[in-house]
Amino acid sequence: MAAPAPLRQRKPRRFRERKDVLHDLDDGELIKRYRLDRAGIIFVTDLVRGPLTNPTGRNQVLTPEMKIIVLLRYLATGKMQLCSMDDLGPSQQTVSRVITETLMALSSNAILTQFITFPITPHETQRNIVDFQQIAGFPGVIGAPSEFEGEYVNRKGYHSINVQVIFDAKYKITDIVAKWPGSVHDARILNESSLNRVVFGRGMVPDGCHLLGDSGYPSKKWLLTPYLRPQPGPQSNYNRAHKITRSVVERGIGQLKWWFHVLHGEIRVQPPSKVCQIIKVCAMLHNICKDRNIYIPAAEDDEEEVDDPLPLQPPQPPAAQRPCEGLLYRDEFADLHFR
DSSP states (O other), rough: OOOOOOOOOOOOOOOOOOOOHHHSSSSHHHHHHHSSHHHHHHHHHHSSSSOOOOOOOOOTOHHHHHHHHHHHHHHHEEEEEHHTTTTTTOHHHHHHHHHHHHHHHHHHHHHHTTEEEEEESHHHHHHHHHHHHHHHHOEEEEEEEOOOOOOOOEETTEEEEEEEEEOOSSSOOEEEEEEETTOOHHHHEEEEOOOOOIITTTTTTTOOOEEEEETTTTOOOOOOOOSSSSSOOOOOOHHHHHHHHHHHHHHHHHHHHHOOOGGGGGGGGGSHHHHHHHHHHHHHHHHHHHTTTOOGGGGGOOOOOOOSSSOOOOOHHHHHOOOHHHHHHHHHHHHHOOO
């Protein structure tokens, strides 16, 4: 009778040593790698500490702080591999799972709406009006919308999400819509948004408040677009102030993409809803960086010179708006404020 095979001895599990970046790195290095300082990382962690806390008693479980750090590293670089190569410890599979879990927690409406809010109260709108008017003398502006494409790659090739984003004069994001395919026109996205249907459509903002849109948008009483062929005088003055003032949104998008490199190229995740989560969380973190005065490199934040700005004046809406006549309203507005 053959002798029984010897029992295989189970090898003890070996865990990679994890780096305690919150204590090993100073604030400057933390900002460089994760876009937030130590206090900022803890602040973001506290927002979702409950959902990210794992109740298991297993060894080497990731803390909520570590999960936030893994996500921040991914958003800052756009490369999941750097999260596992960066001495953080987790395997590639764990990094992918942690990013999904943390994105889900941070992208909830309850979290996003704490940091991305559109100004509707008289105090908020007046503060925005003053800030925008100091740029080039354009009265009555509370925001500027624009679009950028969040590109992602799936099994069938390249696709994109058309993202509508609105900035205030301090480069903070006050509204973001990230759900439409790249083929959808900018005007349709705005028309279907809550800004058109609720905020401006139901008169939730004071009279005389406007957004500055580019020529891809239709002119409305609350959405002022540039003249395609401006006449000398008020129309040319209007266009010049409009262009200088609206440049805020382009610089804001540049800051957002520079700070979070995941938005620079193709986002290699699936499904598309996860791409939308990434874009929204980046927008929220962008605002948190602004609130906490996190430094943006000056090379990516070039200010456009404003030569001979028009004198400041209080915003006054033209008399009565003719039905469906946004272009006529714009003519009256230009004649009233830019003569």
